[in-house]
Each structure stands twice: as structure tokens, then as C-alpha cells.
Amino acid sequence: MENVIEARDITKVYTLEGGLEVHALRGLDLKVARGQYAAIMGPSGSGKSTLLQILGCLDTPSSGSYQLAGQEVSELSEDELSEIRNKRIGFIFQSYNLLPRATALQNVALPLMYRGTSAKERLQIATKSLERVGLSSRMDHRPNQLSGGQKQRVAIARALATDPDILLADEPTGNLDSKTGVEILGLFQELHEEGRTILMVTHEEDVAEHCEKIIRIKDGRVEQVQEVEQRRLAEFTGAIP
Amino acid sequence: MLLENVKTALEALFGNRLRSVLTLLGVVIGVFAVTTTISMGAIATAGITSELQDFGSQSLFVVVDFDNPQAQRFNDDDIEALSRLPIDILQQQSTGGEIRFEEESSSISLNGTTANAAEVDRTLELDRGRYFSQADEKNAAPVIVLSSDASQELFGDTVDPVGKEVAVSFGDGSRVFYTVIGVKKRIGGALGAFANDVSGDIPLTTFYNDVPGVTRGEYDFLPITIDLDRNANDIEAQVRAILDRRRGSDTYTIQTIEGALSLFNTITRILQAVLGGIGAISLLVGGIGILNIMLVSVTERTREIGLRKALGAKRGTILQQFLIEAVVLTVIGGLIGVLLSIGVLYLIVAAVPFLDRVIISPAVILMAFGVSVITGVIFGVWPASRAANLSPIEALRYE
Numbered sequence: 001m002e003n004v005i006e007a008r009d010i011t012k013v014y015t016l017e018g019g020l021e022v023h024a025l026r027g028l029d030l031k032v033a034r035g036q037y038a039a040i041m042g043p044s045g046s047g048k049s050t051l052l053q054i055l056g057c058l059d060t061p062s063s064g065s066y067q068l069a070g071q072e073v074s075e076l077s078e079d080e081l082s083e084i085r086n087k088r089i090g091f092i093f094q095s096y097n098l099l100p101r102a103t104a105l106q107n108v109a110l111p112l113m114y115r116g117t118s119a120k121e122r123l124q125i126a127t128k129s130l131e132r133v134g135l136s137s138r139m140d141h142r143p144n145q146l147s148g149g150q151k152q153r154v155a156i157a158r159a160l161a162t163d164p165d166i167l168l169a170d171e172p173t174g175n176l177d178s179k180t181g182v183e184i185l186g187l188f189q190e191l192h193e194e195g196r197t198i199l200m201v202t203h204e205e206d207v208a209e210h211c212e213k214i215i216r217i218k219d220g221r222v223e224q225v226q227e228v229e230q231r232r233l234a235e236f237t238g239a240i241p
Numbered sequence: 242m243l244l245e246n247v248k249t250a251l252e253a254l255f256g257n258r259l260r261s262v263l264t265l266l267g268v269v270i271g272v273f274a275v276t277t278t279i280s281m282g283a284i285a286t287a288g289i290t291s292e293l294q295d296f297g298s299q300s301l302f303v304v305v306d307f308d309n310p311q312a313q314r315f316n317d318d319d320i321e322a323l324s325r326l327p328i329d330i331l332q333q334q335s336t337g338g339e340i341r342f343e344e345e346s347s348s349i350s351l352n353g354t355t356a357n358a359a360e361v362d363r364t365l366e367l368d369r370g371r372y373f374s375q376a377d378e379k380n381a382a383p384v385i386v387l388s389s390d391a392s393q394e395l396f397g398d399t400v401d402p403v404g405k406e407v408a409v410s411f412g413d414g415s416r417v418f419y420t421v422i423g424v425k426k427r428i429g430g431a432l433g434a435f436a437n438d439v440s441g442d443i444p445l446t447t448f449y450n451d452v453p454g455v456t457r458g459e460y461d462f463l464p465i466t467i468d469l470d471r472n473a474n475d476i477e478a479q480v481r482a483i484l485d486r487r488r489g490s491d492t493y494t495i496q497t498i499e500g501a502l503s504l505f506n507t508i509t510r511i512l513q514a515v516l517g518g519i520g521a522i523s524l525l526v527g528g529i530g531i532l533n534i535m536l537v538s539v540t541e542r543t544r545e546i547g548l549r550k551a552l553g554a555k556r557g558t559i560l561q562q563f564l565i566e567a568v569v570l571t572v573i574g575g576l577i578g579v580l581l582s583i584g585v586l587y588l589i590v591a592a593v594p595f596l597d598r599v600i601i602s603p604a605v606i607l608m609a610f611g612v613s614v615i616t617g618v619i620f621g622v623w624p625a626s627r628a629a630n631l632s633p634i635e636a637l638r639y640e
Binding site: 078101113 | 242245252253256544545547548549550551552553554555556557558633634637
């Protein structure tokens with residue numbers, strides 16, 4: 001099976017004011033195969049946020065090699081990273097990060113604008129993407145007219161719109177009540193079954209247990225990769241309360 | 242992408258309507274002030290110049306310089322000497338007095354002049370009645386032609402002055418009666434609009450008979466009208482040459498419309514510079530307002546910028562987005578300012594009688610517009626580059 005993520009001996013050192021060096025990652029190795037559904041867990045300070053930033057091409061490692069979908073990205077410039085993020089990565093944030101003044105449809109179409117897709121095509125793709133997450137009746141709503149779960153579904157639709165190699169979700173259920181959280185996890189499960197690669201950062205064990213694998217990070221290294229024996233199952237109803 | 246960014250900018254500006262309008266205000270006022278003052282100067286100059294040139298450019302007014310104790314009044318020999326030139330000289334004398342009709346009275350400037358004044362003085366037109374004739378002059382007839390203002394003072398709008406008898410009294414207490422035979426038209430244009438000309442013309446012969454203490458054949462001033470096909474400057478030089486030889490160069494002065502015009506132009510230019518400067522300052526203040534609001538906007542939208550970058554926006558794209566926002570703001574402000582200015586200029590020209598047409602040069606509009614765009618770019622670059630240089634990680638973390 002082809003690896004979407006292949007990180008080898010990744011380090012990340014931050015120099016604080018006053019010259020103090022913080023080693024956030026200390027030679028981390030990680031492989032994520034295409035189609036995999038995995039959770040990253042770790043105590044705070046373990047380096048999981050830094051890892052997600054590097055895996056998301058928002059930052060580059062201090063040393064080591066990072067191949068994303070076969071392309072070495074550890075030494076790209078800022079603008080090149082922007083392009084990689086746009087093409088290969090779909091971000092899903094804990095706080096959704098939707099543009100408040102834009103409609104659901106415009107929000108989903110936004111990343112397509114940065115790759116120069118024509119306005120007409122953007123609209124078609126965004127419509128399809130919103131249909132996929134069950135929000136075809138909410139396309140013209142603005143974020144403040146949507147519930148938390150609906151907002152996260154718009155964010156997922158936005159991540160899907162660019163057909164990325166990997167979905168990176170940072171605490172995607174963190175701001176949701178447990179029932180809505182399960183609904184979102186159900187959506188992830190469906191996307192996984194459709195063949196999407198999903199990497200999710202969470203600190204909740206029972207959320208992580210929806211994945212196939214749990215990658216545990218500690219002190220800037222992968223401490224353990226654990227297969228989930230008894231996966232929790234969630235169902236996506238696509239209901240609009 | 243450019244089009245998208247313009248759209249995004251417009252959406253952002255519309256999303257914050259009140260703030261955008263308040264920010265615009267500085268630019269609107271600046272552009273309005275600059276455009277209006279410069280155009281107003283051009284309009285006023287054109288209006289007054291064309292009026293003056295209609296009748297004034299071919300006239301000289303030679304006055305005895307009474308500041309010089311050696312100076313003597315002009316006499317008939319001077320007129321004789323000057324009459325070789327292609328000019329007409331009016332023999333004129335002037336004095337002050339008081340004029341009365343029934344209960345109304347007014348101080349008046351009384352001119353004794355010759356019957357040909359009606360032909361020679363190109364500014365002289367009659368509103369009603371007639372000018373006095375050669376016969377009146379010969380007979381020293383007790384007739385008077387009133388200026389428009391004089392007629393207004395004595396008779397108002399309702400009474401027809403022609404045929405009425407008015408009394409004129411002089412400084413020594415003597416009093417004479419004249420019959421009004423005509424009323425002059427108010428002088429058109431800039432001069433007429435500003436001047437309050439309460440005067441009356443009587444035949445020079447009558448003047449000599451009636452006015453106490455006047456010497457026949459002596460003149461305080463000589464109004465000279467130059468033939469239309471002659472160059473006024475050449476004639477002026479010839480007049481000077483003749484008078485210098487006869488009387489000495491420091492005994493008289495020559496007043497020309499050109500002199501008045503150039504003084505007027507100087508004043509206009511100074512006013513334009515001062516008011517334009519104030520306009521430019523308000524444009525600068527407007528620019529700083531834009532700078533301020535753009536910085537606030539960048540800070541407020543830090544998360545949005547982070548998100549856009551995370552989703553694949555490059556530095557240039559973000560830079561462009563915010564720069565366009567600033568420029569759109571100034572362009573709209575400039576547009577409103579120019580339109581407002583055009584509207585106000587039309588109003589002013591409609592309201593002020595001697596301004597005959599609105600002149601708005603494309604250069605002025607282009608300049609006002611260009612300056613506002615440049616203001617947008619200059620004051621937008623810094624906030625925009627701040628936005629473009631934000632790290633997406635920190636921007637997304639920003640609360």
C-alpha cells in the first residue's frame with residue numbers, strides 16, 4: 001500500500017526569546033498509508049500540535065525528511081507550501097474557521113479560488129460537496145445561521161472540495177456536544193469507507209477509538225502505534241435538526 | 242484572481258458599511274476640495290477674463306498723478322496731440338454732488354462728457370430713453386442720463402424716470418435741475434456685479450456752466466478707447482511716449498484692464514494654491530484614516546487571513562486583496578468627491594451671474610483620481626504587507 005505520509009527523523013527546534021531552545025520533535029518517524037483512518041493522541045507538550053503543523057505543511061521541520069504523496073516538502077518555500085496545502089491537504093479545525101460573511105457555498109468554494117478554478121466550476125464542485133455532507137438545503141446560509149454541527153459539516157465539505165490526498169482534522173468534535181460529535185465521526189467513517197485518508201488529532205480516547213489506528217506521541221517521538229481492537233462505530237444520518 | 246480580490250474587497254467594505262463610509266469621508270473631502278478649488282479658479286478666471294475682454298481690453302485710463310505736486314491737469318492740447326493715434330478720447334470731467342427726486346436722495350458722481358461718448362465707450366448701453374445729442378451739448382441742455390444704480394436709488398422699479406426732473410446740489414450749496422432723458426444699462430459681468438455705480442452723465446457744456454470751481458479745458462483723467470484692430474500694448478506705448486514728452490513720465494499713470502486682470506489672476510492663483518493645499522492636507526488626513534482603518538481591519542481579520550493562507554492563498558494574493566481594498570476605498574472616495582465637486586460647480590455657476598460656464602478639465606479629474614489611488618496604495622501597502630506576512634499558524638491561533 002502506498003504511503004500518503006512518510007516522515008523520517010523529523011525534528012523541530014524552536015528558539016525562544018533569550019536563546020532557550022525547545023525541542024518539540026526529536027526524530028519522529030511516521031507513516032500513514034493511503035486510505036487509513038488514524039488518530040494522533042498525546043499529552044499536552046508531547047509535540048502533537050507541532051507535528052500536525054508540519055504534516056499540514058503550515059510549517060517545515062528543522063531537520064528530517066517529509067514526503068507527502070511522494071513529494072519531498074520539507075524544504076519548500078512559503079508560497080510553494082501554500083500551493084501544496086491547497087492541492088493535497090484538507091483541513092478541518094476545532095473552531096470550524098468559516099468566513100463569517102460568506103455563505104456556506106462561498107465558504108466551500110474558497111479554496112478552489114486559490115487554485116484558479118473558474119467561478120462556474122467552483123459553484124458546481126461546492127454544491128456537490130455540500131450535498132455530500134447533507135447540507136444541500138443550507139447552501140445560502142451564513143455561519144451564524146448554522147448550528148455547530150452544521151458548521152463543521154460545511155468545514156468538511158470545504159476540505160473535500162479540493163479532493164485532497166489527506167484530511168487533517170484537529171479536534172474536530174472538540175466544540176460539539178457528544179451527539180453531534182458522533183454524527184461528525186459517522187461522516188468521517190463514511191468518508192473513510194469511500195477511501196479517504198484521514199488523520200485526526202484528539203485527546204479523547206473514545207473519539208480516537210472510532211479510528212483504525214491510534215498513534216501515541218510522547219516527548220517529540222512516536223511512542224506507540226496501536227491497532228484499535230474494537231472500533232466504535234458511528235452513524236451519519238445527515239439529519240438537519 | 243484580481244477580479245475575485247476586487248469582489249472580496251467590495252464584500253469586506255460592504256460588510257462594514259458605516260466604517261467604510263466614515264473612512265471614505267476624508268478622501269471625499271480631500272478630492273472634493275482639490276477639484277473644486279482648482280476648477281473654481283479656472284471658471285472664475287475664464288468668466289471674468291471673457292467679460293473684460295469683451296469691452297475692456299482696448300481701453301486705457303490715463304489719470305493725473307496728484308501725488309506729484311508738479312503734476313498738472315490734462316488740457317485740450319494734450320488731447321489734440323494724442324488724437325493722431327488710432328484712438329478715441331473722451332473729454333470728461335467729474336465731480337461729486339447730491340441728487341434728489343421728491344423724497345429720495347443719494348450722493349452721486351456727476352460726469353460731464355461729450356455726446357459721442359455713446360459711440361466711443363463700448364461699455365455704454367441704454368436701458369431706456371436716449372443719450373444726449375450734439376444739439377444738447379451745443380445748447381448746454383439741462384439733461385441727465387442716469388446709471389442703472391442711480392435710477393434704482395431715486396426711482397425704484399415702479400416709476401419710469403424718463404422725463405422726470407431731478408435736483409443736483411453741489412458742495413458750495415448751489416442747486417440745478419436736470420430732466421432725465423435716459424437710463425444706462427447695468428454693466429454686465431464681473432465688473433457690474435461688484436460695482437455700485439451711482440452716477441449720471443450730463444453734457445460737458447452744461448457741466449462747465451453749472452459746476453462751481455471747474456476750469457474749462459482741463460481734465461483730471463482721459464478715458465481712451467483704442468480702435469479694435471490695433472494692438473493695445475503698442476498704442477499704450479505710443480500714448481506714453483507722447484505724454485512723457487509733453488508732461489514728464491512721473492505726472493500721470495495709465496490704468497489698463499490687463500493690469501487689473503493680471504492682478505486678479507495672481508489673486509486667483511494664490512487662492513487656488515492655498516485652498517488646494519488645504520484640500521491636499523485633508524487628502525493626507527484621509528489617507529491616514531485609511532491606513533488606520535486598514536490596520537484595524539488586518540488585525541480584526543487575522544484569523545481570516547490565517548485561514549485563507551491555510552487554504553492555499555499565497556503572500557501575493559493576500560497582499561493584493563488588502564491593497565485592492567484600500568484602493569477601492571480611495572477610488573470610490575475619489576469618484577464621490579469628483580461627482581460632488583461637479584455638482585457644486587454647476588450650482589455655483591448657476592447662482593453667480595458673471596460665471597458663464599462650468600469648466601472641468603479632464604486633467605484635474607485625472608489628477609484628483611490619480612492622487613486618491615496613490616493615497617490608497619501608499620497607505621494600504623503597509624497594512625497589506627503586514628497581512629501577507631502573517632504566519633498562518635499564529636494567525637489561526639489568534640483570538
